[in-house]
Amino acid sequence: MPIYYGLQQKRAIMNKDALVYEKAGETQDDEFGRKVRMNRVLLNHIIPDISILNVLKYRWFSYFYFGHRTCRYLLWLAHTLLFMMNILLVSNSYVYSFIFLLQTYIYTLAIIREFFDYDNRLLNMVHYYVMTLVAQWFGVVNILTGKSKPFWEKAESTR
Numbered sequence: 001m002p003i004y005y006g007l008q009q010k011r012a013i014m015n016k017d018a019l020v021y022e023k024a025g026e027t028q029d030d031e032f033g034r035k036v037r038m039n040r041v042l043l044n045h046i047i048p049d050i051s052i053l054n055v056l057k058y059r060w061f062s063y064f065y066f067g068h069r070t071c072r073y074l075l076w077l078a079h080t081l082l083f084m085m086n087i088l089l090v091s092n093s094y095v096y097s098f099i100f101l102l103q104t105y106i107y108t109l110a111i112i113r114e115f116f117d118y119d120n121r122l123l124n125m126v127h128y129y130v131m132t133l134v135a136q137w138f139g140v141v142n143i144l145t146g147k148s149k150p151f152w153e154k155a156e157s158t159r
Contacts (some may be wrong), residue, residue, distance in 0.1 A: 032135055039139025041150040046073045076136035
């Protein structure tokens, strides 16, 4: 089974009986660091092999792979592009204005939760989602700048 390190593919010996367990971070910083580590190979796993999208050969697997893995790994890019496009289109229609206001509202809620530490269920969900998007961005930047490490650093609060 191939494992991707940076932009270079290598083969790894795999123990099929090995189990890995990592607790979620107890603090926001630990959880953010864990998400950045998880996204260190994001670009390589968006579409590892184009033949995986052959619907005639793989049928539903192709559909679910694209819908679950590829779209999830491209959230950082999709949200950024949608926000920038709405900035350009906001004056053309009320629909774009409404979507822009909704996006701005969601990002503002996440910022409020980050800096003021309110404990509200809605704010927590919005903050976690936006934190995931930001962690994907950090993972991509680490890949492109060569700072992506092929190992994980231990989160101090989870051990």
